[in-house]
Each structure stands twice: as C-alpha cells, then as structure tokens.
Amino acid sequence: MKEILADLNTWRAEGRQVALARVVNVEGSGPRDPGAAMAVSDNGDVIGSVSGGCVEGAVVAEALDILETGERRMVSFGYSDDEAFAVGLTCGGTIHLFIEPLDW
Amino acid sequence: MSELYDRLREAIVDERPVALATVIEGHNAGAKLVVEPDGYVLGTLGHPELDRIVSRDAVGELAAGRTGVRHYGAEGQARETDVSVFIESFSPPPIMLVFGAVDFTAALARAGKLLGFNVIVADARSVFATVKRFPMADRVMVAWPDEVFDHYGDRLGPHDAVCILTHDPKFDVPAVQRAVATDVGYIGVMGSRRTHATRLERLHEVGVDQKGIDRLMAPIGLDIGSRTPEETAISVCAEIIANRTGHAAPSLRDSEGPIHRPPAEG
Structure with a gap:
C-alpha cells in the first residue's frame, strides 16, 4: 500500500470515492505477496496492482460495484473449472483479495 | 472518519513501523486497528478482549516484518475461527x-x-x-x-x-x-x-x-x-x-x- 499512498492522498483531497483492494492470502504460485494493493476511484482510475496483470480488470469491476453498494467483501481468483472463476491466474495459484471502500 | 487512515499514513510517511489489522471475515468485517510497536492502538474490532489479543499479535508480527491472516474466536480465543483478521506490517525501508x-x-x-x-x-x-x-x-x-x-x-x-x-x-x-x-x-x-x-x-x-x-x-x-x-x-x-x-x-x-x-x- 506504501507505493499508492501519495496518489490516494491526491484522490482524497479531490473528494473522490475510493475502493481499496488488498491481497490477503496467496495459495500456490502467485505473482504478488499479501499486502499488494490496488485502488480504484469512482471514475474508474486505477493505481497499484494485485497480480501480474491477470486479474486487474476483474478487480476494477468488483471495486466499482463495491463503491456503489458500500459492501466490503472477500474476492478470490484462481485456476478452477468452477464457473464462478470467470478470470484466472495463468500461474496456477489462487489469490484472495479483500476489497472495501476507503471510508476509514 | 479518516482517523485510522491518517494515523497509518502518518506513520508510513514518517518511516515509523506500524501494523494495520482488518477483520476480513466474520462479525464486523472491515473493522480495524492501527497498532504501533510501543503498544499504541487506535480503533476497535468490536470486542475489548479481541482488540487486546489482536493488538498483541500485531506487535509481534510487526517485529518479525510479517503480513498475513490470523484466526480468532469472537472474543479473541485461540484455536477458534469465528473471525479472520488480516494483519499487515509496514516496516520502514531497509x-x-x-x-x-x-x-x-x-x-x-x-x-x-x-x-x-x-x-x-x-x-x-x-x-x-x-x-x-x-x-x-x-x-x-x-x-x-x-x-x-x-x-x-x-x-x-x-x-x-x-x-x-x-x-x-x-x-x-x-x-x-x-x-x-x-x-x-x-x-x-x-x-x-x-x-x-x-x-x-x-x-x-x-x-x-x-x-x-x-x-x-x-x-x-x-x-x-x-x-x-x-x-x-x-x-x-x-x-x-x-x-x-x-x-x-x-x-x-x-x-x-x-x-x-x-x-x-x-
């Protein structure tokens, strides 16, 4: 989260609504460790990253939804036949993200 | 409203060690503690005993430079899994x-x-x-x-x-x-x-x-x-x-x- 703090501050100063997505757990091979963070503003701007680029698009969609509903939640991405995993990690691991509005 | 974030940001910018504990599953998801190595704690996870146990653990995780998820009972009990807490350590740069x-x-x-x-x-x-x-x-x-x-x-x-x-x-x-x-x-x-x-x-x-x-x-x-x-x-x-x-x-x-x-x- 360190590396996105400066941008987060700018967004907050501009009064934007922001959703914060953080990697909290990685199973198997994953591109980023727990603590990797990405933030999405209400107009769809993105800072930071949570994977090697595999799931960022899906995270943006989740984040925008969370900004609308205000409901924080866990979201997982991984290699699976389950249709719930519309987006996968090519490396074969699973990452668990906690996504929430930055309202604290 | 942004008291937790401001306290966290201030410590990171000043290059002081700080930990952020967030309930990610269970009652009160999203509740947070900002924990500093000297025992200073801001925020609550909803139960004083849970706060005490998690802040103690956060000080330990911070000292070790570890970031990860830990599980607790609703009142901080060990070996129970009612509540999952993501403890993130922010250490000053090496x-x-x-x-x-x-x-x-x-x-x-x-x-x-x-x-x-x-x-x-x-x-x-x-x-x-x-x-x-x-x-x-x-x-x-x-x-x-x-x-x-x-x-x-x-x-x-x-x-x-x-x-x-x-x-x-x-x-x-x-x-x-x-x-x-x-x-x-x-x-x-x-x-x-x-x-x-x-x-x-x-x-x-x-x-x-x-x-x-x-x-x-x-x-x-x-x-x-x-x-x-x-x-x-x-x-x-x-x-x-x-x-x-x-x-x-x-x-x-x-x-x-x-x-x-x-x-x-x-």
Missing part, C-alpha cells in the same frame, strides 16, 4: 550504507533505490561526497566510518546492507570492524582477491575474529562477469537478495581466478 564515493557508488545507489533501500553514501573526503554527485542517495555524509556507525549501527538488522567500496585500508578496515559488530544481514567489500588478502591481515591485526571474517562477501558481488559500474551494482544487489533468501547463487567470494575474465567463447 538501510543500505555505501562507504566510498567512487564510480561504482552512483550505480549502486541507484540500484539500491530500485530495491527500496534507504541509501546512505559516506566518504570522509568532502570533495567527493557531495549531493551533486549522488542525487539519488537519500543521504550523503562526509564522515569517517565510526561516525556513520555511531548513527546507524544500532538500527541495522537482517534486511539491511553495508557495502564497502573504498579500496582504502584506512577507510575500509574501520568500516568492516564496525560493520561486523552490528546485526546487519549483508556486508560486501570491494577489491581484488589480492587486495582482500592484504585486508584480511589488517583485520586480524585489529582483532576482527573468524566469525566476523566469515560474514564478509569479498570480493563483493556475484560471479556473473560484470564489468561496468551498473553491471557490478546489479551483481551486488543480486547477492544481497540471495544472501537474505538463502538461495544458491555464485558469489565471487566462493569462486577462484580473475574477477574480470574474457567472455567464454561460443
């Missing part, structure tokens, strides 16, 4: 002390910044140790090794690095002497194998024991045939990473023959 304001220093300082180090360049010669020559360093000190270690020695730990590039016994002998007296994770010393052999004699004379000598990565860097200051900086940084992770990598210290040899045919 320190890289570079002794000697030489050609290689600028490249190493740049590579050190790339890896997230707080880079301090030191040399006793004020003509060479200037911010103008090392704008990428976080700090340039005109100082002898003793002064630098008086200031930073106690702060050095397993994630920090000392790189001694001076080639000058009156500078590198005291630098090694003080470096081996710290808990620093990496000590690299530049110079040819012959220079290092003479240096070892001097180090023995001033009382550096074998345990201290064994910590020295000298000649500094991995044996990857680097020649330019930039290539050498990469080989040093790669050695620092390998040293920290314990993974196998070919250090110059463990090889023989010339450091700079012509590229293999083929």
